[in-house]
Amino acid sequence: MRLAGRITLSLAAASLLLTGSARAETVVKIGAALSLTGPAAAYGAQQKAGILAAVDEINKSGQLKGVKLEAVVEDDASTKEQGIAVFQRFINKDKVAAIIGPTLSNTATAADRLAQDAGVPVVAVSNTAPKGITDIGDYIWRVSLTEGQVIPGALKRLQGKLGFKKAGLLYGNDDAFTQAGYTVMKAATETMGLQVVGTQTFAKPDKDYTAQLTALLAAKPEILIVSALVENASGIVAQARQLGWQGPIFGGNGFNSPKLMANAGPAAEGVYVGTAWNKVSTDPANQAFLKAMAARKHEPDQFCAQSWTGVAVIAEAVKLSGKGGRDDVKAGFLKVKDLPTPLGHFSFLPNRDGNHEPALQVVKDGKFQIVP
Amino acid sequence: MWEQLSDFYLTYQSTFAYIGINALLAFSVYVSLSCGQLALGSAGFAAIGAYASALVTMKADLPFPVALAVGTLLPALVAVPLGLPVLRLKGIFLAIATIGFGEVVRLGLVNWEYVNGAQGIVAIPQKTSLWMIYLAVAVTLFVLWRLRGSKWGFALEAIREDEPAARTLGIPSTGYKLAMLVLGAALAGLAGALEAHFTFMVAPNGFGFSRVVDMLVYAVVGGAQGFWGPLAGAGFLTLLPELLRELAPLVGIEPGPLRMLVNGVVLLVVILFLPAGLMSLPRTLRERRAARRAAGAGGAAA
Amino acid sequence: MGQQVINGLFLGSIYALFALGYTLVFGVLDILNLAHAAVFMVATFVAVALVGHGLHILLALPLAVLFAGLLGLVLERVAFRPLRARTDSNISGLISSLAAATIIEAVALEIWGPNITRFPFGTLPEGPANQLQLFGGTVSRLQLTIIAVAVLLVLALTWLVKGTRLGREVRAVAESPRAARVLGVNVDRAIAAAFFISSALGGAAGVLYGLAFNSISPDMGRGVELKGLAVIILGGMGSMPGAVLAGFALGLTEVFVVASLGGSWRDAISFAGLFLILLVRPRGLMGAAVTREA
Numbered sequence: 001m002r003l004a005g006r007i008t009l010s011l012a013a014a015s016l017l018l019t020g021s022a023r024a025e026t027v028v029k030i031g032a033a034l035s036l037t038g039p040a041a042a043y044g045a046q047q048k049a050g051i052l053a054a055v056d057e058i059n060k061s062g063q064l065k066g067v068k069l070e071a072v073v074e075d076d077a078s079t080k081e082q083g084i085a086v087f088q089r090f091i092n093k094d095k096v097a098a099i100i101g102p103t104l105s106n107t108a109t110a111a112d113r114l115a116q117d118a119g120v121p122v123v124a125v126s127n128t129a130p131k132g133i134t135d136i137g138d139y140i141w142r143v144s145l146t147e148g149q150v151i152p153g154a155l156k157r158l159q160g161k162l163g164f165k166k167a168g169l170l171y172g173n174d175d176a177f178t179q180a181g182y183t184v185m186k187a188a189t190e191t192m193g194l195q196v197v198g199t200q201t202f203a204k205p206d207k208d209y210t211a212q213l214t215a216l217l218a219a220k221p222e223i224l225i226v227s228a229l230v231e232n233a234s235g236i237v238a239q240a241r242q243l244g245w246q247g248p249i250f251g252g253n254g255f256n257s258p259k260l261m262a263n264a265g266p267a268a269e270g271v272y273v274g275t276a277w278n279k280v281s282t283d284p285a286n287q288a289f290l291k292a293m294a295a296r297k298h299e300p301d302q303f304c305a306q307s308w309t310g311v312a313v314i315a316e317a318v319k320l321s322g323k324g325g326r327d328d329v330k331a332g333f334l335k336v337k338d339l340p341t342p343l344g345h346f347s348f349l350p351n352r353d354g355n356h357e358p359a360l361q362v363v364k365d366g367k368f369q370i371v372p
Numbered sequence: 373m374w375e376q377l378s379d380f381y382l383t384y385q386s387t388f389a390y391i392g393i394n395a396l397l398a399f400s401v402y403v404s405l406s407c408g409q410l411a412l413g414s415a416g417f418a419a420i421g422a423y424a425s426a427l428v429t430m431k432a433d434l435p436f437p438v439a440l441a442v443g444t445l446l447p448a449l450v451a452v453p454l455g456l457p458v459l460r461l462k463g464i465f466l467a468i469a470t471i472g473f474g475e476v477v478r479l480g481l482v483n484w485e486y487v488n489g490a491q492g493i494v495a496i497p498q499k500t501s502l503w504m505i506y507l508a509v510a511v512t513l514f515v516l517w518r519l520r521g522s523k524w525g526f527a528l529e530a531i532r533e534d535e536p537a538a539r540t541l542g543i544p545s546t547g548y549k550l551a552m553l554v555l556g557a558a559l560a561g562l563a564g565a566l567e568a569h570f571t572f573m574v575a576p577n578g579f580g581f582s583r584v585v586d587m588l589v590y591a592v593v594g595g596a597q598g599f600w601g602p603l604a605g606a607g608f609l610t611l612l613p614e615l616l617r618e619l620a621p622l623v624g625i626e627p628g629p630l631r632m633l634v635n636g637v638v639l640l641v642v643i644l645f646l647p648a649g650l651m652s653l654p655r656t657l658r659e660r661r662a663a664r665r666a667a668g669a670g671g672a673a674a
Numbered sequence: 675m676g677q678q679v680i681n682g683l684f685l686g687s688i689y690a691l692f693a694l695g696y697t698l699v700f701g702v703l704d705i706l707n708l709a710h711a712a713v714f715m716v717a718t719f720v721a722v723a724l725v726g727h728g729l730h731i732l733l734a735l736p737l738a739v740l741f742a743g744l745l746g747l748v749l750e751r752v753a754f755r756p757l758r759a760r761t762d763s764n765i766s767g768l769i770s771s772l773a774a775a776t777i778i779e780a781v782a783l784e785i786w787g788p789n790i791t792r793f794p795f796g797t798l799p800e801g802p803a804n805q806l807q808l809f810g811g812t813v814s815r816l817q818l819t820i821i822a823v824a825v826l827l828v829l830a831l832t833w834l835v836k837g838t839r840l841g842r843e844v845r846a847v848a849e850s851p852r853a854a855r856v857l858g859v860n861v862d863r864a865i866a867a868a869f870f871i872s873s874a875l876g877g878a879a880g881v882l883y884g885l886a887f888n889s890i891s892p893d894m895g896r897g898v899e900l901k902g903l904a905v906i907i908l909g910g911m912g913s914m915p916g917a918v919l920a921g922f923a924l925g926l927t928e929v930f931v932v933a934s935l936g937g938s939w940r941d942a943i944s945f946a947g948l949f950l951i952l953l954v955r956p957r958g959l960m961g962a963a964v965t966r967e968a
Contacts, residue, residue, distance in 0.1 A: 109572060176491040210684075633777060
């Protein structure tokens, strides 16, 4: 009888263990292909911080019952060669359920095709090129608003407030992001009937813009419209002020970074930025994001917010479809509607581009403030 | 088991492809180095080949072999009017002139609206297969091997060792140098065309100064003395980041700056201690062992 | 118009300073030192760190310059001296300097991260109160200071090279190391000195560049390094007055190209110009004829 009792006890213990492990979580792997070295390293670093924080917070909150998110981060060195290698690793070796990234649009136009062909959903969180991203196929989705979604509205609103008629345009012509931004800005000036008194270009490695600015200012614009990444933006703003320009400066998404104020200092006052992320939004999702980043002692910028949102959207897709496979995530994307995110209430457009309210900000007292 | 192999292949397929593409680019620098010319215009030639072939596919809608042919021949044609004046320059001046050429090509592409400037041409259908790349590499190796023991090979070596002396011996050095420049341009153009139809897109920022520096490094690290060198160098340096990617989590180090550091250290070690490149490693080790043995025998005898 | 001239002169002074170091090493060793831009960058970060710790910029600058010079000594010892005996020493030297540059940039990236940074506000007085109106344009006191420092350094260097024994030894080595050795010159020491001076100049250029544009990052040398190449070719490899003249010439040309044709043409014209110079007059404005003793 004692032997039977012992066997029963061990069987009972074993079955408890088994049910315990049956209740173990499924892991949904998200591959993050980021530029951690090379020219785009500054953005990759922000994206990494946002992704890791989001994964951590979502896991802690337990909102995905029984599902744990795991982020696998790899560096593509800002080159398409390694971007492709990283994507192939994620698809075939790590067998991720979804990919976030890559950082650069140029890399995306090369690597996303692999994911499309293999049936792995990709969430673009910083690609803003109008063509060649989501139109690759139905597995490619985008959270980052294109410049075309942000700038025209912001510029129009600004004109309503300031009433300018003549504009000087300045843009970086050797970068896909800033070049695309310029195309949008130019089209916006035409739609709005603005007179473009001058157009100048610079290259990413440039630090001196005085020649271009002097030429533009000589044509007497009423506003300077600039498409630049933050490294150039802070220098452009500082030098414009130094040359005596007190008028308004309008920048695209690239300006939306605390580094603008950090590097340009008082020169940044009065700079308007059309942006996809309203830092001072009181929306609870944004406040939670800011709090999480502050706890990790990291000052976020737009890239950070967009990456966090990318993870949030994937998590939501998993929740909506109930499962964590590749096609489940894709099916989930189709159902995402008005998801609260740091960027605002987010949905996908029919063409898989992102959709949420963009914002117009102005730099005042060293901080971004919303322009109503 | 089959699935594991297939996964392995798919994971590293692009790495293998790039080893081949980078080898072709390394060869393109190597052929000029073999006659003593530091011609660094290959990034520009690769850009011309890549864009020309992309335009043939996307705008003219012609079959892939035509695109490849255009991508190979157009840079070769450009190399002639470029080479005639430029090959008169010596050493570092030639290097700088050809670097300048590469930059002018890149800047031209950035400013050319027809090809979308910095955004480049996207959605190019993938027509390159691994076997095509390796066929090109094999053919190149064959050609170089045949050149080796031939009249051409001797002429090139003579020019490399001492050009004025070679000329007094009646070797038309300018002709040979130009031929090598044209061959190098063709190889670079072919590599560019193959790459364009492998990665679905081309953009100017893939053809800058750092790219041509990479090509030079592949050739030198592999060994610019023998014709296998560029392949060895390209192979090793293309694999290195992927190897480090595997190792990094095991050693607990972050990717990123580490990879850059290792690249630099490898290059420094090779150039200081293995000047004839990685290909000479077995020979150097053998020589060192022989020397040690001889010293030991001499010591014992004394 | 006057403003553009000021812009050009200012840009030119920075190019000139950068090119001076470059051309010094080329003149002496026939090697293109691609690590020059890396030293340029590191000196700036060192200066920023020193100022961040409370040092006045007038103290931080010479200290950073000294650091740069010492780094140059290390570079010479580790990356260049072992290669001197080789026949292809200019190619292997080029690659060795490239390796060193990569290592230095990787270390900088690890220590300081990829983001751009700047000198703390108030390092140098800025703002409208510190600006002058000159020839129809605005010049800041900072810009004038930089031009002045650049000119001073050029004069100091010229005195050093022409008027001191060390300078004569360096010039002898540049002419022919073998002959110099026969004449009793300590060739190793002369070359090391040349590297020290060259890197110190590069470091000075870096700190001034950092102060001028406040856009400091581990890859900040990239934009200047190719331009520096154009400057030393235009000026004549190995010629110091040539480098200075060419620096200013390039600065002014670039600014006027931008003003008349637009920014997109600027670099294309610089490189096309470089190309033409190489074809028509490879020795540049003031270079010696292109022969060299072994």
